[in-house]
Amino acid sequence: MRLAPSSLALLGSISFITTPCLARRKWNDTGRGTIAFEENWGVPEIMGPLAGVSAQLRADILDIHNQRLRRMDENGIDFMILSCATPCIQGISSPSIAASTAKSVNDQLASQISNNTFRFGALAALSMHDPLEAGM
Ligand SMILES: *[C@@H]1O[C@H](CO)[C@@H](O)[C@H](O)[C@H]1NC(C)=O
Numbered sequence: 001m002r003l004a005p006s007s008l009a010l011l012g013s014i015s016f017i018t019t020p021c022l023a024r025r026k027w028n029d030t031g032r033g034t035i036a037f038e039e040n041w042g043v044p045e046i047m048g049p050l051a052g053v054s055a056q057l058r059a060d061i062l063d064i065h066n067q068r069l070r071r072m073d074e075n076g077i078d079f080m081i082l083s084c085a086t087p088c089i090q091g092i093s094s095p096s097i098a099a100s101t102a103k104s105v106n107d108q109l110a111s112q113i114s115n116n117t118f119r120f121g122a123l124a125a126l127s128m129h130d131p132l133e134a135g136m
């Protein structure tokens with residue numbers, strides 16, 4: 001996904017308004033403004049519904065720091081915002097398992113990107129069985 005400069009300016013404004021700390025955040029801004037939103041990351045515990053995917057796609061979904069980063073560099077992607085591959089938490093019918101899996105998935109994603117926030121950000125996965133719990 002390529003964003004027009006006006007979209008980036010809007011994103012920057014929204015970030016600045018909602019989370020002032022993001023305005024001071026350092027990221028790999030090469031000046032070309034390419035940010036990718038990837039709902040294409042996962043951990044083995046949520047890969048069950050993706051059992052039919054090829055070994056290569058499975059490896060690509062699990063990876064962050066190897067082929068994903070190499071392909072980002074090859075394609076001029078400065079920064080990638082990762083989120084859990086569909087169906088992720090939405091595929092879990094038990095409220096308690098969905099809540100605990102969301103926490104586990106979010107903790108793992110945060111941990112995995114923590115040594116390269118210059119290139120990666122992330123969106124949390126939420127269990128919406130209990131909106132109050134999801135908001136906390
Ligand atoms: C910044 O991104 C470019 C690709 O857009 C890449 O070639 C370069 O290696 C990146 N720099 C770092 C420090 O990750």
Ligand SMILES: *[C@@H]1O[C@H](CO)[C@@H](O)[C@H](O)[C@H]1NC(C)=O
Pocket residue numbers: 065115116
């Ligand atoms: C971050 O940690 C992963 C896993 O250990 C490693 O493969 C990667 O090279 C590290 N990235 C940086 C920028 O240190």
